Amino acid sequence: MISSISSVAVVGAGYMGGGIAQSFALAGLPVVIADVSAEATEAAYARLLVEAREFEEQGLYDPGAAETIRANLSTAPSIEEAVAHADFIEEAVFESVEVKHDVLGRISAAARPDAIIGSNTSTIPARVLVEAVANPERFLTVHFSNPAPFIPGVELVLSDRTDPGAVPVVRELLARADRQGALVADVPGFVLNRLQYVLLKEAMSIAEEGIASPEDIDTVVRTTFGFRLGFFGPFAIADQAGLDVYAGGFRTFEENFGERLATPALIEDAVAGDRKGVKNGRGLLRDYTPEQVKALVAYRNKAYGEMGRLLRSLGPAPA
Template sequence: MSTSNTTNRITVVGAGYMGGGMAVSFALGGHHVSLADATPELAAAGRDRLLNEAVSFVERGLYPADAADILAERISSAKAVANAVSESTYIAEVVSERIDIKSGVLVSVANAAPDDAIIATNTSAIPIRELEVHVRKPERFLGVHWMNPAQFVPGVEIIAGTYTKDEVVSRATELISGIGKVPVKVPDTPGFIANRLQYALHKESSRLVEEGLISADELDAVVSNSFGFRLAFFGPMAIADMAGLDVYADTYRSLHGELGEAFAPPKYLQELVSEGKLGVKHGGGLTRLSKANSEAVASYRNAAYSSLSRLKAEVGSAPSEA
């Protein structure tokens, strides 16, 4: 895991599974972390769980060899949230995904934190504009949405609120990047980006299962071994550019005819194709991929897919009751 050149005083409010993973990421990234919760007992129990887990994870090769010692040194449990945040430069609020709970915690945190401390809420879908009203000096407040399990998944969404200063967005992005994560600034739109896409896929998947077209296990096998396999290296827009936007447009037309307006060809796609922009093979597309770097991209793709195939064979299938 990467180590930041600048040490921050970080408080994670919420010592559960997500908050714990974030605390581990910050600590292994070089920062001192105070883990806080509703009671000192919960905070202490959360820290103990992380340290015990670290020993097992080191033995299994999931953490660096010295991780258990690093976490024991850098993660402390707080006796009270107010005391912990009063000396922090960055505060991550990671409590339950309910506005009534988050609002109360944010009020307390904002009142106790230094005026220049960043306050970041971890939320999967609650609009930042609905939470910022509970924060004193909301210009230092933003959303920083991690993915579970936080210590292993690299993606983090950075969501500015109505009043968030650009400097705060930059500081938060630099901090998250500095510990080896991949922060991306996204808009304060319902579900942000990751969950809007994830739930769109889940909705269509559920429809296929409900209609009796396929079982849940069979559907998961299709996804994880086809386009889901590729998504580890390329997003959907790059995949379309590589496949050919004309191919996508034709496929959409077929789906549109059978499944209706939900599968109508996107307007941008039709416009690009009409202009002769077909992706990598001709004219470019939506991403930075082009014919000029197509050979390098293909070489990278082949090596990446081959490596992932070997990794899947090595790791094997997820445990099941079967």
């Protein structure tokens, strides 16, 4: 398996695949795209160049970005020709096992044996998709989020046949495109959608119970804990708030909502071991020195202040 990626092919040049292709091309990598037909591929190519110019004009891309994408992005008349010489191939076709099996079979038959193959699936387990791949040790899920040109996080999911050595190679590729890869287990929903769906379900339950309107629920999420999430994940937020505080909150929830909101073992064990988070320098994520705590608080305050200024300058989202 290849140890460094210098060229990319993206199969499926629709909204997600096209955005992924743009991201790698903007990073200076030669990218070949292919879609269901040569005509569809050429139409996607033209759309991506127009989009890149529009993003640059809107200030979403730096000056010169559209030309960088144009210089690095090309088309192939077929899937087989697109993948033949690529170091890394990203499959981004319709979210169907049958469709993906067909396309992954064609990709792995035509690609170099040492090329790494990724799938942008958001729901289908890697262990299901890998069945269609020749040399399965080079296959993994590489799940970008929508819109791909702007969302930096990427989930990496290995099947039971994936060589773990593919992970640092793909992570290095993602870093070149200013993306961050997170390794997660091969379970339904991975991490992103499991958390996203749980939040949506609870939000809908709150609305159904008449506790708040959908509009007010969205306001609470946007302006409170959601405000923090661009900078800190839930573990970091818990460390900052105080793990003993969370333990007390969970006791209240368990008394009122039962087992589904019982105190997690991670919180119970942490508090039992006198790990209270930033307040005593011993958290879930790590231990903190006084200097690190001071720097963290300063970063947090600056981040939230800058976020507030950004939101005020942008104004409310269009209805």
